[in-house]
Amino acid sequence: MDARLVSEPSRLPQLSRRGLIGGAALGGIAALMPLPAMAAGSEWRLAIRNVHTNETVDAVFARSGQFVASGLAELNHGLRDWRTGEVTQMDRRLLALLVQLREKLDLSGRSKIELISGYRSPHTNAALRARGGAHTGVASTSQHMLGKATDIVVPGVTLDKLRGAALALGGGGVGYYPRDGFVHVDTGRVRHW
Template identity: 75%
Template sequence: MLSRRALIGGAVAGGAALAFPMPARAMGGAMGGEWRLAIRNVHTNESVDALFARNGRFVPEGLAELNHGLRDWRTGETMAMDHHLLALLVALREKLDLSGRTQIGLISGYRSPRTNAALRAAGGSHTGVASQSQHMLGKATDIMVPGVSLARLHGAALALGGGGVGYYPRDGFVHVDSGPVRRW
């Protein structure tokens, strides 16, 4: 017999899955196949190529690799990254018709509150560093993809409609987050 907590937890998880459909091709259809992300931190040159879901189930070791790869590179602090963000990055890579092994250039992933405050103080609020940044929640990345124009990356991210999308052509990246849908 299911406990009330397990039943509510299952309903919430099921509702989240319906609210954010997984990219069909990434999972080889509705519930089959594999999801992977390959990222390279442009600041540290560290690379991660992690299988993080298989046959509709998350792979803890792959998630741990991605959490480490998307960590605050300034402090070394990690956070469990939002699974919807990871799925959004897979969907974005698919939208661009890139292979699962194509590396996404990471400018910023998780950002600790201390790092976020320091970045805001260093450049003031005009730099685009939000005081309540999705980066601090493990729900945001600033990315580029070698060989893909920022305009094309930006357009693909907007077309997905999966969260926030910011365009920073002077700084060489596109912001993608799994928060509320918005653009700037």
């Protein structure tokens, strides 16, 4: 992965104290683990906007090969189940894959990825499965419930191009939902639909 992401971290203004503490606890151990394939002095950041809540996160989650606990906590909070407010520790490989995807699309570190869905609690996942309709493809053991999946859109990038870039990376599952207007990206086994 290219480590061209060098910029100063910012904070999520809407992050609650409770959410930050919970996310920091979940990300605490991860912050001590080294991040492979990262150049010394470089930073990895993600900028995300939740389309349902309009909340934004712009956080550095790794610096010089080490995870940054505060950045992980902000991203865990930003990628939470927006329906229930439940937060989980998101897969760090997913965060790295989203950075890699943004780089593949030749976008800056501050380019926002629009989030349709990140973490889904078991309750939310079951409700979406029961509702059917546009959600008939919701898996009973969804990667979303494991903190390993996102449904995303990138402003200014067609869904076809986003899908192609995700497939080219080969980092996990890629789902294409042109009718619903998003691409699913996860760190499960490599597959596509």
